[in-house]
Amino acid sequence: MSIPKTLQEWLQSIPNLQMQKRSEQWLQLLCSAEQLPALTRHLMEEEEAEFATLLVEESADALSVHYLFYLPATGNLIELKVEAPAGTELPAISDTVHAADWHEREAWDLYGLRFSGHPFLGDFVLHDDDWPEGLDPMRRSFDGKHRPDLHGSGADWAPPRLLQEEGAMVFPVGPVWGDFNESGLWLLETPGEQIRYLHTRLFYKYRGVEKIAEGRTVDQGLLLAERFAGAAAFAHAWAYCQALEQIAACQIPTRAQQLRIVFAELERIRHHAANIAEIAGSTALSVAKALAQGIVEDLLRLSARLCGHRYFFGVLTPGGLREDLDEGKIKLLRQTLPELDQRMQQLEKHLEGSSSFLDRIEEMGTLSNELARIYGVVGPIARASGRSIDLRRHLPYGQYVFLSPDVPVEQEGDGYARLRIFFAESRISVKIILDLLPFMAEGPVQSPCPIQEGHALSWVEAPSGATFHWLRCTGDGTITRLRLGTPGFRNWHAFERAIEGAAFQDFPIILATWGLSIAENDR
Amino acid sequence: MSFWPYYGLQRGITTTAWPDGAEDSAGITPGRPCALQTGHAEEIAAACPTQALKAVSQAGRDGVAVDFSHCIHCQRCRHGDNALPWSTDFSWGAPSAAARPALESRFTRSLQVLYVDAGACGACVNEVRLIDAPPYNLHRLGIFVTATPRDADVLLVAGPITDAMRTAISKAYAAMPEPKRVMGMGTCAIHGGVFGESFACAGGLEKIVPVDLWLPGCPPPPLAIIHGLLSLVGRVTPAALEEQP
Ligand code: SF4
Numbered sequence: 209m210s211i212p213k214t215l216q217e218w219l220q221s222i223p224n225l226q227m228q229k230r231s232e233q234w235l236q237l238l239c240s241a242e243q244l245p246a247l248t249r250h251l252m253e254e255e256e257a258e259f260a261t262l263l264v265e266e267s268a269d270a271l272s273v274h275y276l277f278y279l280p281a282t283g284n285l286i287e288l289k290v291e292a293p294a295g296t297e298l299p300a301i302s303d304t305v306h307a308a309d310w311h312e313r314e315a316w317d318l319y320g321l322r323f324s325g326h327p328f329l330g331d332f333v334l335h336d337d338d339w340p341e342g343l344d345p346m347r348r349s350f351d352g353k354h355r356p357d358l359h360g361s362g363a364d365w366a367p368p369r370l371l372q373e374e375g376a377m378v379f380p381v382g383p384v385w386g387d388f389n390e391s392g393l394w395l396l397e398t399p400g401e402q403i404r405y406l407h408t409r410l411f412y413k414y415r416g417v418e419k420i421a422e423g424r425t426v427d428q429g430l431l432l433a434e435r436f437a438g439a440a441a442f443a444h445a446w447a448y449c450q451a452l453e454q455i456a457a458c459q460i461p462t463r464a465q466q467l468r469i470v471f472a473e474l475e476r477i478r479h480h481a482a483n484i485a486e487i488a489g490s491t492a493l494s495v496a497k498a499l500a501q502g503i504v505e506d507l508l509r510l511s512a513r514l515c516g517h518r519y520f521f522g523v524l525t526p527g528g529l530r531e532d533l534d535e536g537k538i539k540l541l542r543q544t545l546p547e548l549d550q551r552m553q554q555l556e557k558h559l560e561g562s563s564s565f566l567d568r569i570e571e572m573g574t575l576s577n578e579l580a581r582i583y584g585v586v587g588p589i590a591r592a593s594g595r596s597i598d599l600r601r602h603l604p605y606g607q608y609v610f611l612s613p614d615v616p617v618e619q620e621g622d623g624y625a626r627l628r629i630f631f632a633e634s635r636i637s638v639k640i641i642l643d644l645l646p647f648m649a650e651g652p653v654q655s656p657c658p659i660q661e662g663h664a665l666s667w668v669e670a671p672s673g674a675t676f677h678w679l680r681c682t683g684d685g686t687i688t689r690l691r692l693g694t695p696g697f698r699n700w701h702a703f704e705r706a707i708e709g710a711a712f713q714d715f716p717i718i719l720a721t722w723g724l725s726i727a728e729n730d731r
Numbered sequence: 732m733s734f735w736p737y738y739g740l741q742r743g744i745t746t747t748a749w750p751d752g753a754e755d756s757a758g759i760t761p762g763r764p765c766a767l768q769t770g771h772a773e774e775i776a777a778a779c780p781t782q783a784l785k786a787v788s789q790a791g792r793d794g795v796a797v798d799f800s801h802c803i804h805c806q807r808c809r810h811g812d813n814a815l816p817w818s819t820d821f822s823w824g825a826p827s828a829a830a831r832p833a834l835e836s837r838f839t840r841s842l843q844v845l846y847v848d849a850g851a852c853g854a855c856v857n858e859v860r861l862i863d864a865p866p867y868n869l870h871r872l873g874i875f876v877t878a879t880p881r882d883a884d885v886l887l888v889a890g891p892i893t894d895a896m897r898t899a900i901s902k903a904y905a906a907m908p909e910p911k912r913v914m915g916m917g918t919c920a921i922h923g924g925v926f927g928e929s930f931a932c933a934g935g936l937e938k939i940v941p942v943d944l945w946l947p948g949c950p951p952p953p954l955a956i957i958h959g960l961l962s963l964v965g966r967v968t969p970a971a972l973e974e975q976p
């Protein structure tokens with residue numbers, strides 16, 4: 209679709225704004241730092257744009273910063289590109305686009321790019337007690353192969369304390385805690401029973417994936433894309449392959465397009481079932497947890513039988529898929545899925561009949577519609593808080609153009625709403641797969657995808673929400689920039705707001721109902 | 732609420748018979764490549780993106796050796812004209828070069844495990860979460876998961892050992908009572924896997940604490956994790972990290 213007329217006219221009225229059409233869908237605006245705030249405000253307030261991601265690229269003597277937005281109504285991409293010569297500051301846009309807050313903190317930590325007006329830069333990706341001051345690892349001059357000799361002060365890091373009351377204390381959870389949890393630190397500020405503020409400190413799992421990808425081949429990049437957030441391996445590998453396919457203008461065979469949807473939806477079901485297991489487990493409902501885990505395990509076995517790997521590693525390749533599914537496997541899928549679906553539905557029914565369970569997740573960890581909008585949360589979290597957004601519908605890719613899947617929406621934004629969304633989406637995913645199977649096209653599952661110089665932005669609706677990958681590579685297939693804009697990074701940002709006011713013992717339950725991946729956030 | 736036990740019973744027993752009985756359910760493991768005698772060793776080895784495959788020549792015969800500590804299950808050696816055979820086993824736990832002897836008999840039916848995530852992607856985390864789910868039911872083997880190092884006999888670490896987790900790992904290890912054992916789970920924990928050694932990752936658990944058992948796999952399936960734990964108390968035969976043709 210083309211850019212809305214009103215927007216075009218408004219943009220044309222701005223002096224010194226360079227416009228460039230990257231494609232029918234994608235409009236690039238080269239603007240100055242001064243123009244940035246007004247442009248973002250207009251996009252957000254008048255055009256109801258969604259913030260996609262922010263990324264920095266380094267050239268010889270400047271940093272260029274790309275602010276990416278999309279318009280859900282028309283499916284357009286709007287890119288604001290600003291040059292920041294060495295030493296300059298950019299105005300923070302996070303006062304209008306709150307979703308960009310963490311992005312700006314990240315850019316400060318990793319590139320040393322300062323945003324004027326940002327209230328809280330520092331100790332984010334790089335922990336102050338660990339990392340030497342003033343060393344920006346994403347800069348080209350920094351050698352990412354080795355650990356720097358210099359190290360942080362080693363002094364204990366202390367977060368800002370907001371609660372100044374007699375008897376108030378900070379209760380730390382993490383980084384090593386519970387049975388099988390991902391590493392992260394949560395500092396609960398409390399006067400006794402109620403959590404007043406939560407300070408989340410993540411990036412204990414920061415593997416510098418965007419940095420170490422630079423200089424590797426695009427083929428090795430795919431291995432990284434699959435493995436930095438393994439619970440959504442297929443989704444991220446798909447986004448990555450789409451970027452390469454876009455650069456090469458490669459057409460994917462229909463059958464491969466369809467199979468990609470089959471795998472992506474299977475991954476979504478498994479991801480949601482695993483979240484449901486965690487929710488049940490957090491409320492000590494062990495039979496429900498066991499039943500959900502049984503479904504997860506059977507889905508993993510099904511995946512391994514279909515494509516050799518329980519988590520879809522090594523299934524995708526630029527240009528299609530490595531292997532086809534033969535008739536026998538399609539049949540296996542057709543036979544197994546309805547039974548698994550039934551078990552899910554039964555579990556849902558049983559859970560809905562357990563009032564003591566519902567008591568623990570209803571009105572728990574609520575994110576209001578207003579906050580969901582302000583924080584620009586994505587995926588099931590957004591949809592449980594009344595935001596009907598889903599890239600499969602609003603920025604459709606591959607065969608989703610024809611499928612436009614149903615998008616379930618709940619209004620309450622609490623733990624129960626999120627549980628219902630996980631169930632509803634799994635059901636829809638099952639239907640998508642079963643509806644698609646009778647219409648599988650014949651033919652190959654791979655077309656050639658030659659390596660070319662270029663860059664591309666690609667996206668998928670991963671199980672946990674909108675994912676944007678930006679890839680730039682040279683003609684010999686070396687990655688010069690890989691940006692992984694993940695749903696985890698978006699949603700963790702808002703998590704703190706859902707905790708405030710909750711009771712202490714509800715913290716693990718709320719955490720489970722959000723079902724956020726730290727691996728995906730930390731990268 | 733009171734119906735839950737009934738719903739549970741309705742599903743019947745789903746727990747594997749392994750290690751007492753055989754287990755070969757489809758999809759329970761992704762399997763892994765086997766070493767092979769072949770004339771195409773060089774080609775096959777060159778196609779592996781992590782140098783896990785090596786062309787070797789022994790007694791005049793050529794073949795491909797597999798170094799599991801580098802294999803990331805990319806499946807590239809599984810298909811095509813030069814495909815290697817793949818096993819469908821899961822007995823993957825292998826002693827490290829510096830392994831201490833298996834824990835004595837008093838641990839064989841009561842072993843406490845502390846899991847620490849040092850940058851694992853969701854796949855390793857998800858597999859480890861399943862070890863005490865009904866299909867695998869870790870507890871029946873007398874193995875329990877604890878959240879505190881003071882109770883732990885085994886430190887189980889997954890991930891490429893991120894910078895910010897170094898301290899947590901050494902502190903956890905130091906706080907564990909003797910005798911104690913350490914198990915590095917997933918290819919990442921062995922040499923860093925796809926992440927390797929970098930400014931952000933140590934690229935190997937051995938750089939932080941002594942390791943007794945390596946569990947290769949990307950990710951190792953739940954039964955492989957259980958195989959690793961049982962190896963630490965000498966209840967199963969450990970595997971080797973490499974396979975020669
Ligand atoms: S599956 Fe393992 S051995 Fe085979 S090519 Fe991939 S990394 Fe190499």
Ligand code: SF4
Binds near residue numbers: 435850890918
């Ligand atoms: S070994 Fe593989 S599955 Fe495990 S954390 Fe590393 S990349 Fe993920």
